[in-house]
Amino acid sequence: MTSRTVTRRPVTRARITALMSRLAGDESHTAAATSTLDVLHVLYGRILRVTPTSIDDPDRDRFYLSKGHGPMAYYAVLAAHGFFPEEHLDTFGAFESVLGLHPDHLLVPGVEISSGSLGHGLPLAVGAAHALRIRDSSARVIVLVGDAELDEGSCAEAIEYAAAAKLENLTLVVVDNISSSYTVHGRIEQRLRANGWRADRVDGRDQRLLEEALARRVPGTPNAVVAQVEKKSAQVENKSEAA
Amino acid sequence: MSTAAPLAPSPRAQFGRTSCALLDEREDLAVVWAEISGQYLEAGARAHPDRVINVGIREQLLVSLGAGLALNGVRPIMHTFAPFLVERAFEQIKLDFAHQGVGGVLVSAGGSFDKASSGRTHQGPADVALAATVPGMTVHAPGTAAEVDATIRAAVAGDGLHYVRTSELTQATRIPTDGAMHVLHEGRGPGRRSAPAGGPLTLLALGPVRDAALAAARELDATLLTTTSVVPLDGQALRAHAGGEVVVIEPWLEGTSVAAVAAELDDAPRRFLGIGTSHQELRRYGTPAEHVTAHGLDPDGLIRRIRAWSRSS
Numbered sequence: 001m002t003s004r005t006v007t008r009r010p011v012t013r014a015r016i017t018a019l020m021s022r023l024a025g026d027e028s029h030t031a032a033a034t035s036t037l038d039v040l041h042v043l044y045g046r047i048l049r050v051t052p053t054s055i056d057d058p059d060r061d062r063f064y065l066s067k068g069h070g071p072m073a074y075y076a077v078l079a080a081h082g083f084f085p086e087e088h089l090d091t092f093g094a095f096e097s098v099l100g101l102h103p104d105h106l107l108v109p110g111v112e113i114s115s116g117s118l119g120h121g122l123p124l125a126v127g128a129a130h131a132l133r134i135r136d137s138s139a140r141v142i143v144l145v146g147d148a149e150l151d152e153g154s155c156a157e158a159i160e161y162a163a164a165a166k167l168e169n170l171t172l173v174v175v176d177n178i179s180s181s182y183t184v185h186g187r188i189e190q191r192l193r194a195n196g197w198r199a200d201r202v203d204g205r206d207q208r209l210l211e212e213a214l215a216r217r218v219p220g221t222p223n224a225v226v227a228q229v230e231k232k233s234a235q236v237e238n239k240s241e242a243a
Numbered sequence: 244m245s246t247a248a249p250l251a252p253s254p255r256a257q258f259g260r261t262s263c264a265l266l267d268e269r270e271d272l273a274v275v276w277a278e279i280s281g282q283y284l285e286a287g288a289r290a291h292p293d294r295v296i297n298v299g300i301r302e303q304l305l306v307s308l309g310a311g312l313a314l315n316g317v318r319p320i321m322h323t324f325a326p327f328l329v330e331r332a333f334e335q336i337k338l339d340f341a342h343q344g345v346g347g348v349l350v351s352a353g354g355s356f357d358k359a360s361s362g363r364t365h366q367g368p369a370d371v372a373l374a375a376t377v378p379g380m381t382v383h384a385p386g387t388a389a390e391v392d393a394t395i396r397a398a399v400a401g402d403g404l405h406y407v408r409t410s411e412l413t414q415a416t417r418i419p420t421d422g423a424m425h426v427l428h429e430g431r432g433p434g435r436r437s438a439p440a441g442g443p444l445t446l447l448a449l450g451p452v453r454d455a456a457l458a459a460a461r462e463l464d465a466t467l468l469t470t471t472s473v474v475p476l477d478g479q480a481l482r483a484h485a486g487g488e489v490v491v492i493e494p495w496l497e498g499t500s501v502a503a504v505a506a507e508l509d510d511a512p513r514r515f516l517g518i519g520t521s522h523q524e525l526r527r528y529g530t531p532a533e534h535v536t537a538h539g540l541d542p543d544g545l546i547r548r549i550r551a552w553s554r555s556s
């Protein structure tokens with residue numbers, strides 16, 4: 001096993017996609033798997049203050065993957081950064097594997113929350129932001145949702161509340177692959193702004209713009225970044241795939 | 244209705260008092276609420292504005308926010324009326340607490356029909372049955388304000404997942420909140436102790452129904468066991484005291500705890516009767532006392548129902 005030494009290699013986009021190819025199963029090359037790739041690459045490479053040795057540090061930055069389906073890019077990024085051995089990737093979805101089609105944080109080092117049912121990550125992140133404020137921590141919470149995940153009423157509850165509570169340590173990333181059945185394109189950021197957020201739409205494939213937007217913290221206000229990626233192809237049918 | 248000492252606060256007010264006292268005592272505790280019972284949390288909110296969190300009328304957020312606190316080292320108490328806490332936000336309890344592997348203390352008010360005149364929307368008779376399906380959940384049903392205080396304190400002190408169900412059906416008889424089964428009345432007959440699962444008719448009162456059950460036990464010469472811990476049950480005490488006929492009396496959905504009781508009493512053949520609130524909607528307003536009677540949870544109702552069922556009394 002040489003996985004520990006592999007983590008010292010530079011984490012490039014090509015490295016992540018190479019690791020993604022080790023994830024078996026039908027899902028490994030779907031749009032859901034790659035829509036988050038650049039956001040995750042930027043987050044773990046340049047934004048989040050968290051490493052494999054600080055996953056229990058109370059003042060680490062938190063990343064909550066709320067959109068738990070299509071976790072291949074997430075697993076690949078975590079493996080590339082050495083949070084768990086790359087060999088795990090080869091077992092994806094198997095009975096004995098720690099890597100399922102939706103992540104379980106009790107099984108995977110570096111995963112902060114278990115996800116899969118949509119609409120849980122943002123409200124959990126609101127609680128995390130409160131906890132960090134109570135504890136006077138300078139850490140931040142970044143939560144990633146899908147555009148259609150914002151259909152969930154629990155997200156509406158959290159969006160209006162987070163701005164009212166002035167959770168300036170909270171950042172929401174919406175990966176928008178235009179998959180919601182009813183959301184008017186461009187309305188996500190309008191909705192967030194109407195609820196008191198700072199919200200900007202950026203090219204979800206432009207890592208320089210993503211970094212700039214994700215690094216931003218706005219005094220007194222939660223921050224949102226809508227990362228525009230390619231439109232999801234129409235053949236995907238079920239709810240969790242679509243979000 | 245309440246027959247306890249007139250100076251005792253209501254169980255719901257006691258939730259507020261205890262929570263505010265605990266906020267003073269430990270810095271890693273927060274109380275999350277959703278517009279309900281704010282009148283009892285004012286002192287805590289003044290003293291600890293960062294740790295008394297009102298989410299507005301947002302019950303999913305109430306529970307998830309609490310779980311987010313728990314994931315990050317802050318012990319949460321979450322509070323609203325029973326149906327909104329356990330039923331409306333059930334998936335949040337199941338996933339954000341149990342599945343995430345964190346603990347917290349859910350405290351409800353209203354019980355099955357404290358808000359009788361408010362109608363079905365504010366009544367929560369199925370909460371215990373639902374909470375009992377959550378892995379690792381401890382369910383408490385204290386019957387007095389003092390028991391509410393002791394129960395919340397013990398629940399907060401640990402790191403587990405607890406559901407504390409408060410109700411205004413304050414009981415005159417106080418018992419320890421130690422999770423154990425307590426014998427409130429020893430029946431003498433007509434069963435024979437020497438036979439397997441012999442002995443007198445046994446009543447098990449869960450939650451704030453023990454006063455009525457005690458009256459019934461005296462009339463029927465039955466043994467009465469009671470506890471504030473509904474999940475898990477004190478199986479050892481059950482096996483030590485239960486006779487061949489066991490009546491499970493609970494002031495929430497009838498039958499909720501019968502399977503759990505039967506599973507603990509697998510040492511001999513027995514008969515079981517569940518008495519609780521009806522599975523049919525009453526569709527009535529009125530007072531809690533009228534609902535107690537309508538569901539047959541008053542002494543006369545219990546005695547009638549048990550007499551009709553028992554082969555020994």
Ligand SMILES: [Mg+2]
Pocket residue numbers: 146147148149175176177178179180242243
């Ligand atoms: Mg989507």
